[in-house]
Amino acid sequence: MQVGVLKEIKRKENRVAMTPAGVEQMATHGHKVLIETLAGNGSGFSDDDYVSSGATIAKTPKEIFDSCEMVMKVKEPLPVEYDLIRKGQVLFTYFHFAASEELTRAIMASKCVAIAYETVEKANKSLPLLMPMSEVAGRMAIQEGAKYLEKTYGGKGILLSGVPGVNSGTVLVIGGGIVGTNAAKVACGIGAKVYLLDNNLDRLRYLSDVMPKNCFPVMSNPATIRHFLPEADLVVGAVLIPGAVAPKLVTRDMLGLMKKGSVIVDVAIDQGGCVETAKPTTHDDPIFEVDGIIHYCVANMPGAVSMTSTIALTNATLPYALELAGKGYKVAVRQNPDLAKGVNIIDGKVTYKGVAEAFGLECNPLDAML
Numbered sequence: 001m002q003v004g005v006l007k008e009i010k011r012k013e014n015r016v017a018m019t020p021a022g023v024e025q026m027a028t029h030g031h032k033v034l035i036e037t038l039a040g041n042g043s044g045f046s047d048d049d050y051v052s053s054g055a056t057i058a059k060t061p062k063e064i065f066d067s068c069e070m071v072m073k074v075k076e077p078l079p080v081e082y083d084l085i086r087k088g089q090v091l092f093t094y095f096h097f098a099a100s101e102e103l104t105r106a107i108m109a110s111k112c113v114a115i116a117y118e119t120v121e122k123a124n125k126s127l128p129l130l131m132p133m134s135e136v137a138g139r140m141a142i143q144e145g146a147k148y149l150e151k152t153y154g155g156k157g158i159l160l161s162g163v164p165g166v167n168s169g170t171v172l173v174i175g176g177g178i179v180g181t182n183a184a185k186v187a188c189g190i191g192a193k194v195y196l197l198d199n200n201l202d203r204l205r206y207l208s209d210v211m212p213k214n215c216f217p218v219m220s221n222p223a224t225i226r227h228f229l230p231e232a233d234l235v236v237g238a239v240l241i242p243g244a245v246a247p248k249l250v251t252r253d254m255l256g257l258m259k260k261g262s263v264i265v266d267v268a269i270d271q272g273g274c275v276e277t278a279k280p281t282t283h284d285d286p287i288f289e290v291d292g293i294i295h296y297c298v299a300n301m302p303g304a305v306s307m308t309s310t311i312a313l314t315n316a317t318l319p320y321a322l323e324l325a326g327k328g329y330k331v332a333v334r335q336n337p338d339l340a341k342g343v344n345i346i347d348g349k350v351t352y353k354g355v356a357e358a359f360g361l362e363c364n365p366l367d368a369m370l
Contacts, residue, residue, distance in 0.1 A: 001325040002032045004068030006061050007039035010075045012283035014042025014306035015313065017072040017093065018321075020053035022314040027054030031325045034058045034068060043310040065089070070324060074313065075300060076103055087111040087347070090329050092321065094118055094133075096270045097344055098245045098358040108348045113329055118270075119243040119352060120320065120342035127242060128338070129320070131178050132312035134267075136302040138182030138238065141265040142171070142190070144301070145234040148263045148287055148294050155294060156261035158233045161191040168192050172228045174220060174249055174274065175238035176203050179267050181211075183236045188212040195228050225249060229257040237266040237274040243344070244354030250275040252290075260292035269297040330370050340366060 003026060005018045016039045018026075023033045035055045037047055047057050058064050064071060065084040073093035077085065079102075085091060087110065095116040097104045107114050117129035127134075142160070149169070151157035162168030171187040173180045176198030184196045188211065196211065197220035198204055207217040218224055229235070229250075235258075239246050246268040255277060266278040273279070277290045280299040287296050302309035320339060323332045333340045344352040346369040349362070356363035 001070060001328075002034065002068045003321070003325055004034045004058070004064030004071045005036065005039055006064055006071060006073050007036040008042075008074050008303075009078055009080070010300060010303075013075055013300050013303040015074040015303050015310045016040045016043050016045065016306075017074050017313070017317070019043075019311055019314045020045055020049045020055070022318045022321075023050055023053040023055045025318060026322065026325065029322055029326060031322075032056065034064050036061055036064055040310075043306040045310075070321075070329075072317075072321060074303075076100070077107070079106070082106045082110065085110040085112045088113065090115060090324060092117070092317075092324065094270075095344060097352075097355040098243060099270060099272045101359050104345070104350070104355060104359060104361075107345050108350070111348045112345075113343070113347075114345040115324070115329070115339065115342045116243070116344045116352075117317065117342070119344060119354075120338050121242060122338050127178075129313075129316050129342075130240075132316050133302045133309065134178035134240075135182050136305060136309050136312065137267050138179040138236075139186045140301050140305065141179070141183045141236045141238070141267050142186040142234070144286070144296050144298075145171075145236065145263045145265045146190075148296055149233060149261075153287070153294070154261065154289065155263055156233060156259065160187065160234065169233040170231050171195070171234045171236065172225075172232035173197065173236045173238055174225065175240065175268075176200070176207055176217065177238065177240055179240070180236065180238035181207070183238060183267075184211060184215050187234075188215050192234075195232075197224060197228075220249075222249075226254060226257060229254055230259065232258065233262055235262070235264045237264065237268045237278070239268050239274040240271065242354065243352050244271070245358050246271040246274040248274060248276045252276045255291045255293050258293050261294070263294045263296065265296045267301065269299050273297060333366070334370060346370075
């Protein structure tokens, strides 16, 4: 199969969907890979690196869309790319459809096969293609939150780690999944006091066993959130319902409970955010203030650490890309239930329940579409 890898055009998105090492493995399996010129520069990979690994350099995205059966990206297509997508073409990337009706309807109109990284799901409910970026984003949440707590950015002037004779800061992490656990690990590692909330008692038991002593796993509910918000210097929103809109767990009125200059990092913003006052921001303009509370809501956080993120992403996506390229999407999806969960839209019809529910669309059985 001929597989295309595009240069990301989302603002400050420096990741690329495949490393040169990934290209070499695709070539070993008999596939041809077209890489848009300069696609890897933001992650430290030159065109020469790709050519040495067996890729062909494409000058324009149109060249890739016109000639490739499968196109891989990192972030969702933007409006300037919509008309380039061909009917029946497999598009393999992060979509986060439930956060954008415009994108959903555009992909439906293109009649392509949209397979979303974020909804590929294993039998144990883990999300193997979301996990590496969730690990990155969770760890970055503390790094970014700590920065914007500095007085120079309008924060409280709090050092999360504290110093001898001065209390450490307090971090409230809402959601005990991959993002939340990684955020809590980093926050604990620098010495903060961490409350880690989740609504799954089995998960809380596990977290209680494995997390450091300065991490306190607590059952999540509105009363608990309200209880801890006045103490929190940094709040990390880390809630995910795969493929669906994130629930609003921190409401506008709850901001009044927080101390001025506190920071919220809403990692769930890709799926609409779990904070009512959150709205997507960019690496160029990452924060805004509501009621004296700083909000950091960058929708592609891992793009800032692009070399790490690109390698981690390729490690996870490559086995699935090889399967799609080697078997064709219909056979691959029939044989691999993980990939079947990743199919969101085929030939203009939505096949993923969370996306259909987000916009009141019909959800079509995947088997019928295959």
